[in-house]
Amino acid sequence: xxxxxxxxxxxxxxxxxxxxxxxxxxxTAFDYFPWYQQFPGKGPALLIAIRPDVSEKKEGRFxxxxxxxxxxxxxxxxDSQPGDSATYFCAASIWWTGNQFYFGTGTSLTVIP
Amino acid sequence: NAGVTQxxxxxxxxxxxxxTLQCAQDMNHEYMSWYRQDPxxxxxxIHYSVxxxxxxxGEVPNGYNVSRSTTEDFPLRLLSAAPxxxxxxFCASSSYSLVGEKLFFGSGTQLSVL
Numbered sequence: 582x583x584x585x586x587x588x589x590x591x592x593x594x595x596x597x598x599x600x601x602x603x604x605x606x607x608x609t610a611f612d613y614f615p616w617y618q619q620f621p622g623k624g625p626a627l628l629i630a631i632r633p634d635v636s637e638k639k640e641g642r643f644x645x646x647x648x649x650x651x652x653x654x655x656x657x658x659x660d661s662q663p664g665d666s667a668t669y670f671c672a673a674s675i676w677w678t679g680n681q682f683y684f685g686t687g688t689s690l691t692v693i694p
Numbered sequence: 695n696a697g698v699t700q701x702x703x704x705x706x707x708x709x710x711x712x713x714t715l716q717c718a719q720d721m722n723h724e725y726m727s728w729y730r731q732d733p734x735x736x737x738x739x740i741h742y743s744v745x746x747x748x749x750x751x752g753e754v755p756n757g758y759n760v761s762r763s764t765t766e767d768f769p770l771r772l773l774s775a776a777p778x779x780x781x782x783x784f785c786a787s788s789s790y791s792l793v794g795e796k797l798f799f800g801s802g803t804q805l806s807v808l
Contacts, residue, residue, distance in 0.1 A: 587736070613795060624698075624784050624799030625737070670736060674795065681752065682797065684729075684737040 584608060585673050587685025594692050600658040602688045604671035607652065611673040616645065616656050617684075619668045628669070629656070661692045696720050700785050700800035707775040707807045715770040715803050717785030723798070725788045726768040730754065730781040731802075737784065743768055775807045 587604045594600045604614075615630035631638045631645040631654065638645045644657040658665055671685040701716045719726065727742035739752030743762040757779060759771040768787075772779060782804050786797040 583736075590734070615796075617797075622801070624786075624801050625797075626799065627796045630796075672737075676795065681739060681742060682727075682737075682795075683739070683753075686734055686736040 583686065584683035585671055585685045587671050587688060589688060590686070591689045592691070594661045594690065596661065596663060596692055596694050598661050598692075600656075600661045600665070600690055600692070602656045602669055602671070602690075603653065604655065604673075604685050605651075605653045606673050606683075608673070608675075609652070610675050611683075612676055613674045614645070614647065614654050615672050615674075615682075616643075617670045617672060619670065619687075625670060658690075661690075663692045663694050666690055666692050698785055698787050698798050698800035700783075700803050702803060703801065705803060705805050707772075707805065709776060709807060711775050712771070712773050713775065715772075715783055715785075715805075717768045717770065717800060718766050719768075719785075719787040719798070720766065721787060721789070721798065722765060723787035723789045724765070725790070725795075726762065727752070727786050727797075728758070728760065728768070728770045729784045729786065731784060732781050740770065740783075772805075777807045779805065780807045781805060 616628045617625035618628040619625040629640050629643050642659045647654045669688045672682045674682045698719045728740040729737040738754045741760040743749045785800045788797045
């Protein structure tokens with residue numbers, strides 16, 4: 582059973598456009614929601630993360646929107662660039678359980694020049 | 695600063711063979727974990743450790759063993775490899791933080807079981 586559901590599976594966006602990836606979860610005990618970026622042949626790397634006490638977090642062109650009541654969160658990439666082409670994973674964890682992370686199935690983003 | 699180092703990068707096994715995937719970190723992190731990455735499945739937690747001498751099972755532990763004798767090392771053992779264990783394996787480490795937990799991943803081991 583997938584603890585975190587992610588969509589879409591793949592996404593193609595024109596350079597300069599907005600990329601949006603969505604995730605949903607069921608376990609209300611989750612208290613930390615990171616997004617990881619993975620380039621081919623590399624391990625995932627933390628991109629941005631949010632805790633449920635805020636509804637939005639922005640770092641440069643990357644924004645997480647968090648809806649606690651709907652148990653959904655999303656990643657928005659503004660002014661998408663070809664260098665953003667990668668696989669993106671959302672994740673969720675419960676801090677006190679020892680950093681067990683549950684990952685979404687991933688979204689392959691392609692930004693066309 | 696090496697971070698998280700995994701060896702080997704590639705491995706081909708025959709069904710029934712055993713092997714150990716090595717993972718070492720030089721950041722003095724308390725927490726280490728193993729994930730497997732399969733197409734359409736994302737990353738799934740196999741085993742994790744919150745410190746030397748302490749290990750526990752994740753989502754998909756069957757067929758894998760781990761031990762944590764030192765803070766730095768967290769090897770993953772396949773006792774009798776099966777084709778279903780064909781995957782890319784990632785080791786990760788992190789340190790407890792009140793701000794948030796950042797997993798540092800290794801570069802992965804691509805394993806094929808024939």
